[in-house]
Amino acid sequence: xxxxxxxxxxxxxxxxxxxxxxxxxxxxxxxxxxxxxxxxxxxxxxxxxxxxxxxxxxxxxxxxxxxxxxxxxxxxxxxxxxxxxxxxxxxxxxxxxxxxxxxxxxxxxxxxxx
Amino acid sequence: xxxxxxxxxxxxxxxxxxxxxxxxxxxxxxxxxxxxxxxxxxxxxxxxxxxxxxxxxxxxxxxxxxxxxxxxxxxxxxxxxxxxxxxxxxxxxxxxxxxxxxxxxxxxxxxxxxxxx
Numbered sequence: 001x002x003x004x005x006x007x008x009x010x011x012x013x014x015x016x017x018x019x020x021x022x023x024x025x026x027x028x029x030x031x032x033x034x035x036x037x038x039x040x041x042x043x044x045x046x047x048x049x050x051x052x053x054x055x056x057x058x059x060x061x062x063x064x065x066x067x068x069x070x071x072x073x074x075x076x077x078x079x080x081x082x083x084x085x086x087x088x089x090x091x092x093x094x095x096x097x098x099x100x101x102x103x104x105x106x107x108x109x110x111x112x113x114x
Numbered sequence: 115x116x117x118x119x120x121x122x123x124x125x126x127x128x129x130x131x132x133x134x135x136x137x138x139x140x141x142x143x144x145x146x147x148x149x150x151x152x153x154x155x156x157x158x159x160x161x162x163x164x165x166x167x168x169x170x171x172x173x174x175x176x177x178x179x180x181x182x183x184x185x186x187x188x189x190x191x192x193x194x195x196x197x198x199x200x201x202x203x204x205x206x207x208x209x210x211x212x213x214x215x216x217x218x219x220x221x222x223x224x225x226x227x228x229x230x231x
Binding site for chain 2 (some may be wrong): 004008031032033035042045048050055056058084090092094097098099100103104105106107108
């Protein structure tokens with residue numbers, strides 16, 4: 001099976017712009033979670049989608065949003081970018097998003113905000 | 115809320131040395147526990163996991179035992195190799211807690227391991 005893929009791998013944006021990141025889960029997986037990784041805050045959960053519905057959300061401002069399509073592919077959007085949004089954004093997929101299921105991570109999208 | 119605390123890093127070892135990376139957690143109920151590894155420029159890979167008290171997860175020579183009495187999940191390896199150099203993350207997920215647990219891993223801050231020949 002192909003692994004989790006994320007596009008693009010690298011992005012450079014300026015403050016105030018918006019950005020959309022894409023994640024394609026492993027075939028058959030219906031749950032997609034998104035995480036932000038920074039040197040200062042570590043790995044933080046953004047949100048989780050299952051069957052096109054957001055089931056769980058972390059403590060991020062409303063500028064961070066996401067969606068999931070019927071084929072389980074997911075996108076996240078960050079509007080009005082701030083310098084502090086520079087980070088590695090990781091998505092992970094699992095079958096149902098429950099309990100002890102393993103989450104399989106993509107390689108991430110590295111976002112730099114200037 | 116849930117939290118995971120890992121030992122301060124970085125950790126520097128010589129090849130064939132014994133490795134321990136400490137991990138303790140705070141959670142209600144019965145979390146499942148994981149160790150993930152991140153190599154430079156890559157995403158996270160699952161190293162091992164344990165789903166209930168006294169379970170031992172193992173993979174590629176790494177082991178960790180779920181200790182509910184001490185709320186710990188320490189990672190060990192008897193003989194490290196240069197190829198083990200990476201960042202190691204301890205994580206938990208709250209099982210069977212409904213909406214607030216779906217897909218949400220809580221991570222420790224990560225421990226950088228460097229192994230010299």
